[in-house]
Amino acid sequence: MRISRKWLSQYMDLSDLSLEELAEKITAAGFEVEGTEILGQGTGLVIGQVLTCEPHPDSDHLHVTTVDTGDEVLNIVCGAPNVAAGQKVIVARPGARLPGGEIKAGKIRGVESCGMICALFELGVDKHLLRQEQIDGIEILPQDAPVGHEDPLEYLGYRDEILEIGLTPNRSDCLAAFNMAAEAGAILNRPVTLPAFEGAADEGKPTDAICRTETEGCSLFMEKVIGSVTIKPSPKWMQELLRASGMHSINNVVDISNIVMLETGQPMHFYDIDAIAGHEITVKDGFRESYTALDGVAYQLEPQDLVITNQGRPIGIAGIMGGEDSKILDTTRGLIIECALFDHVRIRNTARRLNLNTEASQRYQKGIEPLAAQKAMDRAVQLLKEYADATDIEATVIAGSDGYKPREITCTLEEINHRLGTDFKLEEVVDVLGRLHFSPVTENGIIRVTIPSWRTDMEGMADVSEEVIRLLGYDRLPSTLPEMPMTEGKLDPMQHMTRMTRTMFSELGFQEALTYTLVSTEKKEEAVLTSGDAIELASPLSEQRRWIRTGILPSLLEAAAYNRSRKVKDIALFEISDIETATSRTRQLAFVIEGNLQNSEWTHVALPADFYTAKGILEAWLKRQGIDEARIRFKADAISDLFHPYRSARILVGRDIIGVAGEIHPSRGKERTVMAEVDMTRVLKLKKSKVRFKPVSKYPAVDRDIALVLKQDVPAAAVKETVLRQGRLDKETVIRDVQIFDVYQGEHVAEDEKSLALRLVFQSDKKTLTDDEIGSVMDKVLSALEKEHSAKLRS
Known part of the structure; x- marks a missing residue:
């Protein structure tokens, strides 16, 4: 997420911390600052007024201007196509240092030039934050800009520093600037003052507005009618905060919806009151049709998608993007505010299928605190009354509920210290929990905390102990040698x-x-x-x-x-x-x-x-x-x-x-x-015999060759198995090997028979075998072969 130093400074004093120190402290507490960015840079700048603007005598695109900077008039050659006499501009005087280098006086095609009239991107402002006309030419300041003001970046709100913070999946609550400010205050141990807006949406006359949820994918749906608003430019502070967050300012009403989302983490949508027939809004699913969203693209809705409807017709893709036919225009006279809690899985699936990764869908996918919808409604009404002249306000209509129940966790100091391996004192643990708005209460050695609604990641004692060490500092963990039990190094x-x-x-x-x-x-x-x-x-x-x-x-x-x-x-x-x-x-x-x-x-x-x-x-x-x-x-x-x-x-x-x-x-x-x-x-997994060493017999081996006649379908392996089974003499196996070295079919052998030639190897570990002993074993072998396989010696 992006948050600016100026935004955080609205809630706490950061004047004594440099950008690097602030980033280091936030990172040490578990929020990795992945990068920092200075919104605009430059020294030697001043606001000036173009007195004259003439074509360059030796160029078809350059202009020769005279610019009043308050204490002197400078001759400046400018190549911007939009420069003209009477404009208030940003001037970089000779010696000024910009991101692109130092500005020096000199001659351009024979004409003296003492400085440069600047575009914002030349001062380090990201082009993504600028409109096309700001990229194509110099920056034109308002006519009331004070000539001679020596910090034009501060005047325009570009003198700011941005922190790019990589949030872990369990801390999506810090996508809300209010929650990030509370977290930064706890980390820095500084008081935080947030705007007071609770209950701002409670006022309202009786209403005929109809608000319904007809799907399990929407647990809470809120609607509020604002009968009259004035569309005009947003206040300067609002435009600056949106710009620091990477958003463009559109008008006061649209900007308020975006600011409230950034502050509370709760996306909301404003509809033109004249586009919503009967002031009826229902969220449902089951559609299968094409729908054109705010970006002008037609998207195919599927039955599982959550859809905002008015009298049965879609007016928005829930949690992702509104529709073209109900957006806020310069002619809008009143609003209908929609604020809801949607199922994050349904939103994620729809956003992924439609390839719509909006600011709203990102927040819904990561999870939103149960009370965020009510906070957003209160804050929106407060800002609309203050900056959009909101009147004719009707009562809020609510369908469903947020289902919020405060969660309490109990633990002891001993449990926290045992888990962390520390010796923290009760006072410093309670102090940390208080800074985190956990409202700790100690009684008889038991610490009871009430978890704020936005900390949906907190579940038990382990989470509480993690918060303690995170804020007190991991450097407080004692250094101990790791246990290194000896293990036998071998293969399984x-x-x-x-x-x-x-x-x-x-x-x-x-x-x-x-x-x-x-x-x-x-x-x-x-x-x-x-x-x-x-x-x-x-x-x-x-x-x-x-x-x-x-x-x-x-x-x-x-x-x-x-x-x-x-x-x-x-x-x-x-x-x-x-x-x-x-x-x-x-x-x-x-x-x-x-x-x-x-x-x-x-x-x-x-x-x-x-x-x-x-x-x-x-x-x-x-x-x-x-x-x-x-x-x-x-x-x-x-x-x-x-x-x-x-x-x-x-x-x-x-x-x-x-x-x-x-x-x-x-x-x-x-x-x-x-x-x-x-x-x-x-x-x-098979049962195996141990592979043992066996000495080579010192007694001679004897070979006997035999040729058997047997049926063709008798497997040679079965014959071999029979021979080996019969090869014992005096409880010792004396047939050590059987080799089949020839198979014959043809003359002198019947058509359904074959001749199988075997070589039997006889050997004993105890003695030299005699012919009689070998003959007795051979007799047993031949008898078994005849009995089991009808095999006969070939004559």
Whole structure:
């Protein structure tokens, strides 16, 4: 908010404080002064009168003038198009210092010039505060301006200093100058004298005016008829305060409505009395039509918008802007005042949708004190009577209520000191609360305060203690060393798994990818390992970034396609990312392989990307975490349209599905792309064996190769599982490994059968195995294979 030093000085004495000191004290109390501004600057200025004005003999736009400054007549060459004889102007004499530099005497195109006739923007006045004619030429002063006056900026009301204060969301009450003045008085510990206007609106003869609220979005609606006013220029002090606040003066009546809003924080609207039929005003909603506001723009009203109406037709967008057909004109003879409390959420939604960020809507959106409407009505009537000759005043009509109930908070000095870690005395705490108009009363060690109506942010003891330290100064807080308990520096289980995963995949030749968390609707639908509904952004930047993804694979496949299109043949990417849905948050791992995972041109060895490559990687990854190979199963399944229907599988550990793996569907691309996605959060919860060191056996290993004939639909993994289950001798597992090294179909094998070649590795940690011992284990294996899978040795 903007507030000027001159405005604050109306309420308290600030003569002993510089602008910097004032800003520092206000900032220290929690109101950050984001910037200061001097409204107008310049030394060596004087009010002069143009005696003569002639065209310059060597220019088509310059003028040669003589200007009376009271004690001398100066020759000045002026380039302003609006300069003329007889005008009262601002003159910068030689030696004057302006924001643009020092003024010196000299010759301009051969003609002597001793000074400069000034425009206001040349004196540092912001152009936004000026009318177009003031920007295009010099400033023309009133004819009664005293020639020789040596402070024209003070005469015009531009000798002022502005504080730009950044209010926190909980202190919107300080958008009102009266409240900001009360706050500054409390901070500076100085008496504050505000204008007396309470009850000014109580007078009034009986009225026929009708005031109604027909929506839950308006809790209080007030209307007052002023039968007669005089439209004229505003008083000088009012114009100066509006200018310091960044507003232009229009006329006395419109300016009064703006001044009251700035003083009390309560927006209000004045209607031309002749534009309101039957003096009836109703606030309602439910409209769906176009409406032309004061700015001349037609806005589309929606049913949720609050609208001010007269006999069913809109005359204003509630809390935002009035209408073109009821504004105050120079011919206005009387007023109808509207003052209301509107729901801040409804106002915010309408203002945002219509892109109408007015002074009124800003205040309604941030919240207004319950008693502000009555204060504003009183102040408006007082100013209208004094500066607009208001007469024929009717009684105020009220619909609804403000719902205000005074709030009391009780606490003790011990509670405040304990919370702040201080040792304040009761006298200084009570003094602070009194300066804040909290009306403190102490009884039996209990402090009872009554919260002013404008302090809607105060809720409990914690807020009271904050007010105490804010005004007494944060430098009063004692300096203590912070507690620093020792904590063991280590990774949590998920961090440990993530680090191990990154290390392993990097060792295998993968590169880690980072893809967008936000995806399109198409990619959202392609997620294969989702655990809940996707979250949609309320305001997405584009259709490509509408959803928070529920799976990594679609994004990782896009990264692979990007590389492939740039002639990268061998692609191995992995990504670890947190996945968030409407009901859960998990961490997932995904990888994509194309071409060869590993390739050695020298040794002519390559590891191609196929389903079994992905299977081996996942088995090795799970084994590193203590999940035995016997617990891992790959169940063939048609997972989604993204996967090949016959070359994909769900990954199970016991009965828990932890992920999916397989090749991409042929319709998605010509390249053989192998991919997998695993729920790391689910894997973390699995029961695991501790990964222990086991010494290498000092006894020799023995290989036995067998070829089995069995039905084509018998999975090789099931055969392997059966062999391992039977590989025990004297309570020791002696079959250490089973490798499937050949599958044959063709001559000498029936059409519905296949030949499976296995290599069994036998080894004991206790002794060298004999042929008889190996043979006995082999007999058990073959018997179990025949019983469970109808498998026979191939002859």
